[in-house]
Amino acid sequence: MRTLIFRTMAPYLTSLMVLFSVFVLLRGHNEPGGGFIGGLIAASAFAIYGIACGVSPVRRALYFHPMGISGFGLLIASLAGAMSIFSGVPFMTGLWAEVSVLGVTVDLSTPLVFDIGVYLVVLGSLTSIALALEEREED
């Protein structure tokens, strides 16, 4: 699989796909998309990078262990649910805050944090599986 063309193209393809996955993640609240599908796209981006350039560059690029990323995702998703304890509403209630950044109003919410958590869980666990499978092939 390691042709010159693929190896040259893979980093660009990966960065595009990761960018697109973040776009899909963020548009997910009201339109098709969301953390799960975004995480899948990001995981396939890293899988492509792994196929083209080998597993160790991917691990270096990710810096954190994929399982650690997964754990972090699970952590912020559960904490996003627990945030509602401070407002006297039940677990997992969506809380919204409007923040004005440079004159643009941005809706920040706990569902968004939850979705980012899902994104990281899917990204971490699937990348972990993909990298393990790709590594096995190299033996």
Add this chain to the structure above:
Amino acid sequence: MAAEQGKTVDLSVAMILDPVPAADWLVIAPVALPLIFGAVLLMLRHRTATQPRVAIAALAALFAVDLGLLIHVWTGGPVVMTMGRWLPPFGISFVADMLGATLVVTAGLVALVCGIFSIGTVNDIGRRYGFYAFMMLMVAGVNGSFLTGDIFNLYVWFEVFLISSFGLIILGSGRRQIDGATKYAILNLVATTLFLIATGYLYGIFGTLNMADIARKAPELRETAPLMTLATLYLVAFGMKAAAFPLNFWLPASYHTPRIVVAALFAGLLTKVGIYALLRTLVMLFPPERSVLSGLIIWLAIGTMLIGIFGALAQNDIRRVLGFVVVSGIGSMLAGIGLGSEVGLAGAIVYAVHSMLVMTALYLLAGQMRRAGGSYSLSDLAGLYRSHPMMAAIALFLVLAAAGLPPGSGLWPKVMLVQASLADGIWWLALAILVTGLLTTLALGRVFVLAFWRVKEAAERTGSEIATTASAQTAVLILCIPVAVMGVWPEPFIAAAQTAVAGLLDPATYAGAVFPVEAVQ
């Protein structure tokens, strides 16, 4: 967001607008806490020295929260929290009634003790494979199953603890472990698939998944809807989970393969979730269907008790003996469900609590015996009485407790079950319970006599003895305390079980807690 369009929306039709008292968070904390700490432990996967400290602190906090929940339920009746502020049945409700709270506390204690036991017994490899993370997530799943008030959500929690248990059972990836895990995984997946099919069918009939809602609607639908099919499907699915005869063979085939502390956790928690789910569905949701199935359940119970204990008599490996004793205990709990009377069901619940404590303690003790005697095999173990008198005392106590003899905790649930079956005139069930008690005494007594009393020949050295650790001994001792208390002073346990049964037989309080508005009307 609808308000932006200039319409006035009455939110009270869809949402809970009253502020939630902080104490209600006790319902969700037993699930959220282990989930959060499971995630933290996953991130700390390579810090093998830090992991046990974090895990045990978390489990201790969890046990404290569980106790708080039990006290709250004991004093104030069922506690409900519906997720995301949506009104039930649209929001997923978490309901802690006496049954759920009692089992959550017991599960919390079992998990804490297994955490303490694991300090000296789970090595760096196991920790790096994620023992503590999996354990936390499994506890979250088990607690979620005990507390959820939504039957599809119950399925989700089943999956959560099942997948974590897959992780635990193959920890270390030994050849035998993969073999045990395959049997365990396939049989459990078949059972959960059946559960899912039954739940889809139930949703088609009722149009709701909220258990309180189902309990309210069942009487109206009984004339037309195939509730009998549903009840039977649930019986098969949960019976398989609980390792009831004739679907019990996966348990003894897999529980001896993982690390001993994992087996102890499984024996303490997993099969009892099946029994809990049977109590919830058959007794609370479909009581008339349960009474039709009652004869069948009683025969299944007798089969489970006897097959289990005969299996235990035939084994040579302590862990396999214990696996069969677990199965046999499931039979006793099923007997209570089959009887369906107040005393019988209370007996089943007390038995479940007893079995969670004693079976975990016995598995942990087997781990200690392996360390002291160098083997799990009864042909190699000998002379432990002379070298470890303290362990022998604990072992004798636990064997008596498991066999249902005083001063342990096993006596009272058996008395209740025998009393209930005689009250219903089902003398053969009473006989089977008593015979099983006798055979359990024989099976576990055989282990005790061979491992502790048999004189060890000088030449008979297995050479793989390891010093027992203080943390592991403490763990077994901690579990002996509630077992002893339950044996000497069973009244609070029986009272809790009776409250739980009253809640199951008359789900009005449960439904009233979930739907407070309509209860007022």
